[in-house]
Amino acid sequence: MNYENLYSSLSLIQPEITISVFLLLIVVADLIFDKNKALIPFLALAGLIIASVQVILQVTNTGYAFPFSDVYLSRKGMVTVDAFGAFFKLIIIISSFILVYFSYVSDEIKKSEKNLGEYYALIFGMILGMFFLSSASDLILIYVALELLSLSSYVLAGFSKLRTRNSEASLKYLIYGATSSGLMLFGISIFYGLSGTTNLYEINTFLASHQINHLTLSFASILIFAGIGYKISSVPFHFWTPDVYEGAPISITAYLSVASKAAGFALLVRFIKSAFVTSDDSLGYWEILSVFDWHSLLILVSILTMTLGNLTALWQNNIKRMLAYSSIAHAGYMLLGVAVLSNQGLVAVLIYFFFYLFMNLGAFFIVMLIANKTGSEEIDDYNGLGYTSPFLGVALTLFMVALIGLPPTAGFIGKLYLFIALVDAQMITVAIIALLNTVIALYYYIRVLKHMFLTKSTVETQTVSVIRPNIIFIIFMLAPVLIFGVYFGPVVDFAKRCVQILGL
Amino acid sequence: MEGFPIISLITFIPVIGMLVILFLPKEKVQNIKITALAATLIQLVLSVILMANYNYSAGGIFEESSFQFIDKFRWINIEGLSWIGTVKIDYFMGVDGISMPMVLLTSIISVIACISSWNISKSLKGYFALFLLLDTGMMGVFVSLDFFLFYVFWELMLLPMYFLIGIWGGPRKEYAAIKFFLYTLLGSIFILIVMLGLYFSAMEILPDGQRVFTFNILTMMDQSNYTQDGILSPFNPNNWRMLAYIALFIGFAIKIPMFPFHTWLPDAHVEAPTPISVILAGVLLKMGTYGILRISYPIFPDITRELAWYIALFGAVNIIYGAFVALAQKDFKKLIAYSSVSHMGYVLLGMASLTTAGINGAILQMFNHGTITAMLFLIVGVVYDRAHTRGLNDFGGLASQMPVYTGFVTVAFFAAIGLPSLSGFISEALVFIGAFHVESIRVITIISTLGILLGAGYMLWAMQRVFFGKLNEKWSGLQDLEMREYIMFIPLTIIIILLGVYPSLMLDVMNTSVNTLVDFVSTNFTNISLGGL
């Protein structure tokens, strides 16, 4: 065994190590300062800051960790550290920062302050799982990371225990999660049986050089897609989403809708790219092995996902449920970017995700502020909010407009790049279906605005003022949504740097 | 005027006004109103300055050098990699003979609508902020020469309009607002998809010799800029140009609104508050026809020639259908709304003729319809403010009660009918002259003239029901016009009469550009196979 390898490998997974160390520190701090939990959020922040610096360094500092050079000539390993993974880790880190503030403000979390240590420890467990998911290139590691992420999120979904819906969310999440990760494990075992390896790069080499039964392989691929599809809540693995999103504490709902989805997308793209793609052509299209028709599967799933998500969202009266279905629809749009199977499509997905992070978390934050005060998440209770609290009303309007994808907000740029990729790939029909979906989506987002501004409240209301830190935080979330809507060059540039997946 | 970004200033002065309003406290009602009025007035003054400095002999349309008051700089500049092209988007604005009348129209109507908004009392701050944002959106559409910029402005208008109808509108405001929003967004997505298709078909040559895809509308007009295999490239034997043209046309037609897509208009008009109806009819409808002239015609001249007959047909349907439906209305505002549908049909008919006279008439009709219908909606607003009803049959004999008002009404109604010496006559006559000249649509034109007859019918009938006959005792307390209303009516009346007796004032502005456009459409993009469809 080669020690150099081990040391260089460890230096490549620095962010993961930092997160693990801080996970332990949080538990220790929780044990030592049993009575006073005020320190823990700051400890979490410190860990996130260190990890974020290390992640940013990963954009340029790339390589393979834990290679098995003894066995094969290839230097490819279990963990692939590249700019692509770093981008998603950055998304996860940013949403974690936001989550810390979320939890700090959230009433639901405040009521269970006794368990704050466990809360942050579990969140760090999630982060660790997501980090590994975004850079794992070995099926076993992928599975372990997925389970780490899932187990932490099951507990977090039922964390506040203030309502019966909470436990329902947790249990539903667990049952669906167990089923789909079981399916995924079955898929992994078939892959292992076929190729004799769990490493994605070796599977790629194997698939390219051997004749294999396409039926078996398709079956296994679909099984693995079931596990991933569950994480990104694509149809038909989306059934848990509305119930879990509605039942879980809002901070966790928001986090699940962005961070855990990001990890799922990172995994999906890396799995397809590393195991099935042989090379990029000069225009950035992937030369995909003809063993499995990912293109058709992804198009079908994405169209179903966005259409079903949008159509179901139309009938929701609970805003968290509505946002849950809208997040299913957004997953559909992003899957479409993957379905193009080109670097352009990938750029679109990255850009979309970056903007989606701000607009979705921003919308959830305002929903949480309102729920903190009124205890209600029904859209009907938003009547007249635009007059009692103009700031919240306008901010939520802007987030909703961004989620619809109207210019001049960042949401439009995300959609624009997606459609650019689709049109470039001559997938016009699909693009039109996606665009028609945008029109459907308009209706339910606008409904919230209608209730805030157009419908007068029946009960007497009075002005609601927002404390300054919350105003600053909302402005901080709004700024990227508006600024990148008119000047998106830097984000696109950055996303373009980050689509390079190692290993071709 | 060199170096002074007058076009950008005209476009963005309302946004500056909006920001000022947002920082004013809610209680300072008067200051808010004055700020809004000041912003629109400055816009008007700048537009007049623009007009005064306008060079009548420059053609515009497809040549950047003959556009005037150009503001252009690189807005987005993303360097490409081997697999992804460089993305360059220009901030590119300028005017030519087609957009100049529209710029003037927008600024006039904005000032009038702003004055007309004086009586709004509910959430004044929000109202004027949204109003000014809407103004910027409209103005931006008329001056943008980059498709991306055009689209951003096009969409920018939707949200303010939704709120303006939805918050300050009538009893069925929520329905009307969402219907407007859904319809126009549906139209926009067609425009978006064609925009992206064009983006991947036309390439601009940068000064350093690099060829990049572009959103520049002028570049898309030049056949030599198209790639060999772009989906909307005329060189591609399997191109989608016909489909793209239809999609783009539907996108614009929803805004006009053209016959099967017009159902949002009566709802929106009836529910919107008076100033917003004025904006809607005065400016927004023109954006559809303007878009066709600015984008569809020069970018797809081949398909335009192919489909001109159908455009004329839809124009005729609009004229006749709108007129018949207007005849059946009992609501004053709905009557005006359907008369708009009918009058926009003339614009379509004139455009479809592809002759100088016809297109001149169409653009002049856009301008005239803007001013006349704005006045008609103000007229409805005046009577609605006083009587709180709009039923045509509820009134009668108002002429004796409100003589001055009736005077203005007569001018506006006769202008809408197309009485000679009022502006509506000139433009309708030009449209018919142009359209009659073209053999293929002659029959359609002849049938369309029926619209004038019907127009006279519903207008005069409405006039008779409201203003003549015996005075309904209920309305004996109605006051005649007040100062603020004079300020709105007099300028519009002057414009209507002035353009009726001296139309060259406006025709000279557009003539060179229209000639260029007609020439461009009838000669360019020849020898193109229309494969694919």
Place this chain on the structure above:
Amino acid sequence: MLTEFGKIFIFILLAVVFVPLIVYVAKFIRPARPTKEKLKIYECGENPEGSPWIKFNIRFYVIALIFLIFDVEVVLLFPWALTYQDFGFYGFMVGIIFLLILGLGMAYEWRKGDLEWERPKPIPPILDDEPPAENEELKEESLTI
């Protein structure tokens, strides 16, 4: 010719058929002499009492979990013990870190009182599913969130 997957399919098919078949066959060949004792539920010789569907004390699960954790520890420590000398000090430290993390888990349980059988009576969380119809705070002059 069967594909690889076809063989698996036949195997699955066989498995599905086999179980009911054997049960059915057994029914024919076994002698059937039921007594009262035989018909009772078999529970390690004890006489069953009451329904087996009762709630077990949650502490049994906690103990089982702790047991499981240290069970897994053994799985890792055996192979580690065989080879750690090849890795020198580094390999030794890996094992120590692993044990420290496990120890932290132990400390956590201890500190949280999960090892004490006699725990103070836990207070069930108060559910606030139904937000009060008349929110008291809403009556105040202005709200701050």
